[in-house]
Amino acid sequence: xxxxxxxxxxxxxxxxxxxxxxxxxxxxxxxxxxxxxxxxxxxxxxxxxxxxxxxxxxxxxxxxxxxxxxxxxxxxxxxxxxxxxxxxxxxxxxxxxxxxxxxxxxx
Amino acid sequence: xxxxxxxxxxxxxxxxxxxxxxxxxxxxxxxxxxxxxxxxxxxxxxxxxxxxxxxxxxxxxxxxxxxxxxxxxxxxxxxxxxxxxxxxxxxxxxxxxxxxxxxxxxxxxxxxxxxxxxxxxxxxxxxxxxxxxxxxxxxxxxxxxxxxxxxxxxxxxxxxxxxxxxxxxxxxxxxxxxxxxxxxxxxxxxxxxxxxxxxxxxxxxx
Amino acid sequence: xxxxxxxxxxxxxxxxxxxxxxxxxxxxxxxxxxxxxxxxxxxxxxxxxxxxxxxxxxxxxxxxxxxxxxxxxxxxxxxxxxxxxxxxxxxxxxxxxxxxxxxxxxxxxxxxxxxxxxxxxxxxxxxxxxxxxxxxxxxxxxxxxxxxxxxxxxxxxxxxxxxxxxxxxxxxxxxxxxxxxxxxxxxxxxxxxxxxxxxxxxxxxxxxxxxxxxxxxxxxxxxxxxxxxxxxxxxxxxxxxxxxxxxxxxxxxxxxxxx
Numbered sequence: 001x002x003x004x005x006x007x008x009x010x011x012x013x014x015x016x017x018x019x020x021x022x023x024x025x026x027x028x029x030x031x032x033x034x035x036x037x038x039x040x041x042x043x044x045x046x047x048x049x050x051x052x053x054x055x056x057x058x059x060x061x062x063x064x065x066x067x068x069x070x071x072x073x074x075x076x077x078x079x080x081x082x083x084x085x086x087x088x089x090x091x092x093x094x095x096x097x098x099x100x101x102x103x104x105x106x107x
Numbered sequence: 108x109x110x111x112x113x114x115x116x117x118x119x120x121x122x123x124x125x126x127x128x129x130x131x132x133x134x135x136x137x138x139x140x141x142x143x144x145x146x147x148x149x150x151x152x153x154x155x156x157x158x159x160x161x162x163x164x165x166x167x168x169x170x171x172x173x174x175x176x177x178x179x180x181x182x183x184x185x186x187x188x189x190x191x192x193x194x195x196x197x198x199x200x201x202x203x204x205x206x207x208x209x210x211x212x213x214x215x216x217x218x219x220x221x222x223x224x225x226x227x228x229x230x231x232x233x234x235x236x237x238x239x240x241x242x243x244x245x246x247x248x249x250x251x252x253x254x255x256x257x258x259x260x261x262x263x264x265x266x267x268x269x270x271x272x273x274x275x276x277x278x279x280x281x282x283x284x285x286x287x288x289x290x291x292x293x294x295x296x297x298x299x300x301x302x303x304x305x306x307x308x309x310x311x312x313x
Numbered sequence: 314x315x316x317x318x319x320x321x322x323x324x325x326x327x328x329x330x331x332x333x334x335x336x337x338x339x340x341x342x343x344x345x346x347x348x349x350x351x352x353x354x355x356x357x358x359x360x361x362x363x364x365x366x367x368x369x370x371x372x373x374x375x376x377x378x379x380x381x382x383x384x385x386x387x388x389x390x391x392x393x394x395x396x397x398x399x400x401x402x403x404x405x406x407x408x409x410x411x412x413x414x415x416x417x418x419x420x421x422x423x424x425x426x427x428x429x430x431x432x433x434x435x436x437x438x439x440x441x442x443x444x445x446x447x448x449x450x451x452x453x454x455x456x457x458x459x460x461x462x463x464x465x466x467x468x469x470x471x472x473x474x475x476x477x478x479x480x481x482x483x484x485x486x487x488x489x490x491x492x493x494x495x496x497x498x499x500x501x502x503x504x505x506x507x508x509x510x511x512x513x514x515x516x517x518x519x520x521x522x523x524x525x526x527x528x529x530x531x532x533x534x535x536x537x538x539x540x541x542x543x544x545x546x547x548x549x550x551x552x553x554x555x556x557x558x559x560x561x562x563x564x565x566x567x568x569x570x571x572x
Contacts, residue, residue, distance in 0.1 A: 061558055062421055063143050066189030067272060067292060069421065070143040074558060077145065079228065084295040086309040091296040109370065110327050110413045112363040114405045117371050117397060133371065133397070139564070140540065190372070257544070 046097040050078030057081070057100075127184060128192055129303035135191040138258065143291070146256045147226035147277045154261055156245065157280040158206050160215035166206075170261070176201045176209065179244065183267040185274070186303040198265055200246030203238045203281070218283035222290065223264050226277040231290035232299070233266065233273060235283070242268055245278060270301040270308070325362065326350075328386065330410045333403075336389060336480050340439065341403045342378060345386045345412060353381055355446040356423035356535070356563075359388065359416030363398060373398045376443040376537075376563075377417065380450035381425075382457070389480060391439040422563045424535060426454045431532040432467040433525050435516065435546050440538025440565055441471055441480050447535065448495070452488055462494040469497045470524045472516050472542065475504035498524055516542065518549040528554035533561075540564040 047054040053075050060080055061072045068084030068091075082093040094100065128134060151170040158166045168176070180199045186192045207217065221233050237243070246265040247254050254260035259276025266273045272292050293299050298307040306312060328345040336342055358376045379387035392403040406412065424432065424447045432451070434444040448467065455462050473479045479499060489497040500512035500520065512520060526532045534555065536546045543564045550560055 059558060061145075065141040065143075066187075067141060067297070068143075068295060072144055077227075079144075082291075082295050084292065084297065086296045088309075089296060093295055109325070109362065109364040110411050111366055112401070112413070113410055115363045115365050115371075115401050117363070117365050117369045136395075137540070 041100075041102070044100050044102040046080055046094075046101075047099045048073040048076060048078060048080055049096050049098045051076040052098070054101075124194070127194060129186055130306045131308075132186055132190055132192040132303065135193055137191075138193060138196075139187070139189075139191060140257045141187070141189065142257070142276075143229060144227045148256055149226055149261065149277070149279075151261060155279070156206075156262070157282075158210040158215060159280060159282045160210070161218040161283050161285050162216075164213060164215050166210040166213045166215055173201065173245075173262075174247065176205055179205075181244065181265075181267075185267050185271050188270040188272055188297065188301070188303075188308050192303075196267075197250050198244065198246040199248035200244035200262065200265060202241065203243040203245065204241065206245065206281070207239065215283070218285050220284040220287045222282045222284055222288060223275040223278050224280040224282060225275050226279055229275055229277070229291050231264075231273050231275045232284075232288055232293055233269070234287075234300075237269065238264075238266060238281075242266065268302075270298075270303050272297065273301055325413050325415045328412045328414055330406055330408055330412055331385060332408055333406060337478050337482075339403075339478070340389055340391045340480050342387050342389045343402060343406065343412070345388065345414075347386050347414070350386060351417070353377055353386075353417035354423040354425055355380055355450040356443045357417035357419040358443070359386075359414045360418065361388070361398065361402070362413045362415070363401060364413070371398050374418070377446055378442050378449075380446055380453055382450065382453040389439070389442045389445075422535065422537070422561050424450075424533065426451060426458065426460065426465065428533060429465060431526045431530055432465060433532040433534045434467065434469045435471075435521070435534065435536045435538075436469070437472040437516070437538025437542040438474075438478075438565075439480065440536075440542070440563070443537055443563060444469065444471075444535060445481050445485075448485075448488060451495075452492065462492060466494040467496070468524060468526075469495075470500070470516060470520070471497065472500045472502060472538070474502055476501060476506045476509075477504075516546055516549075518552060521546065521549050522553055525550070525553070525555075528556070531556070531559060533559055535561050535563075537563040538565060 041057055044057050045054050046057050050073060061074050063070045068082065070079055071081040072078065073080050078096055080096040084091045124134060154170045156168045156173050178199055179202050180197065182195055182197045184192060184194045185196050217235055219235055221235055221238055223231050243264065243266045245262050247262040249258060254263060262278060264275040264278045289299060296310055298309055298312055301307050326347055328347040330343060331346050332344040334342040334344065358374050360372055360374050362370060362372045364370050375388045375390060377386060378389040379385065390399050390402045393399045422443065434447060436444045448469065451467060485497045489495050500514060500516060501509065502515055505513050534550060536543050543562045547560055547562050551557055
């Protein structure tokens with residue numbers, strides 16, 4: 001929904017200050033992100049962006065070889081996770097998962 | 108600095124193989140299978156190949172129409188980014204030049220980039236210049252026999268001068284594009300171009 | 314969204330060769346002391362790198378034969394006729410030499426006793442190496458944890474060309490003799506000793522059906538060996554009704570590597 005633009009300078013200034021209070025740099029997410037990357041994600045549950053079914057990651061179909069690992073939904077075959085490893089980084093594409101849920105007990 | 112292995116001399120390449128191996132590669136006599144998913148199995152009666160222009164215009168061939176096009180054979184070395192190279196592989200297929208010439212009859216004009224799209228969802232991107240001028244084929248025969256499914260049959264893209272992930276298996280379409288768009292591995296840390304002679308394996312390699 | 318996550322690098326280490334142990338005429342086990350080895354899981358492998366004096370390098374992957382319970386790392390290497398690295402490791406390397414390696418590598422083809430259920434291992438030739446790591450781990454860990462072995466029975470079906478070429482032959486017999494929940498079955502495809510009553514053909518669907526638990530018992534399956542064997546076995550198991558998700562495969566090419 002498109003908000004009607006306001007020509008009032010006062011309303012504009014308030015809006016900008018509010019937005020600045022919310023916008024912080026990525027370091028502030030470090031704490032919560034470290035909770036994401038537990039040592040074993042295979043116990044986490046992922047919702048397939050293709051068919052909407054949620055399954056434990058360990059139950060998904062893994063195709064692993066020297067280039068990387070592709071994790072697919074056993075129901076609809078769509079790619080849920082893609083992981084590759086270069087000499088300097090690990091790449092994760094999780095766009096095939098609408099959401100990933102990790103039990104806090106796993107930490 | 109690596110440790111020197113006492114007494115190791117390595118297989119001193121013969122004059123034949125010297126210069127044939129790109130940096131960091133070793134020769135294999137095997138033909139390893141690397142797959143990112145279940146092997147697609149499309150019946151030839153259901154198979155078709157599409158060449159799509161940037162404006163959406165299509166040229167499409169059924170299997171019978173496709174294999175009736177003038178075909179070429181090529182014997183070439185192939186290089187996988189996982190470090191194996193295989194010399195003297197024999198292929199038969201339709202040159203991408205032939206397909207583009209046929210597509211031009213349908214009003215499809217060249218664009219600077221190509222995206223190969225495949226059964227199973229795999230994609231890879233290339234500059235048009237790297238699939239023209241006798242550099243690329245849609246191959247349907249390997250070593251004198253129909254290309255087996257685990258190696259990409261019924262047909263795969265073959266672009267031997269680049270790392271073999273660019274030779275997309277189970278190819279169904281070449282889509283011409285005005286701008287480059289990274290494919291499956293190119294968007295996951297691998298090099299966008301992939302020249303084995305400059306060892307362009309990963310993004311950032313030069 | 315592509316998340317770029319930095320992971321701890323697996324760095325090259327200088328291992329010391331403690332011992333080179335002959336296993337069969339064509340295989341040797343290298344027993345190594347690896348400084349600050351982070352530990353590993355059964356089924357993982359290492360990359361080994363050799364460097365000649367002029368800087369020429371060759372790199373290969375080898376499965377870890379030792380279980381995580383052992384302080385020293387063992388690799389079992391098959392000498393390939395046209396090999397570049399394996400003849401050096403088998404014939405040249407001696408106690409006291411240094412060997413550059415990196416690892417452990419691999420999170421897919423791994424097993425440990427925390428994974429419940431029956432365990433079916435199918436191997437061909439040097440494909441036995443990671444499977445042996447799993448059996449050695451199973452033996453050590455179940456004893457240490459004082460767990461009921463019958464809760465995770467194991468069966469190994471191992472294909473070799475002849476009795477002389479069966480790697481870990483005596484140790485496998487000892488493990489099976491002392492553990493009623495472990496069954497080891499061999500098939501010898503080329504030469505059989507006099508009086509041999511075991512299988513004498515390549516692994517096929519009928520053999521797998523005889524050896525394996527029914528799919529309803531949901532055994533975890535690990536298959537390792539030359540590519541044609543692995544493909545055929547995996548295909549047969551799926552045809553027999555086993556879920557693909559429970560079958561893990563590792564193919565060895567002639568380089569002896571895991572990819």
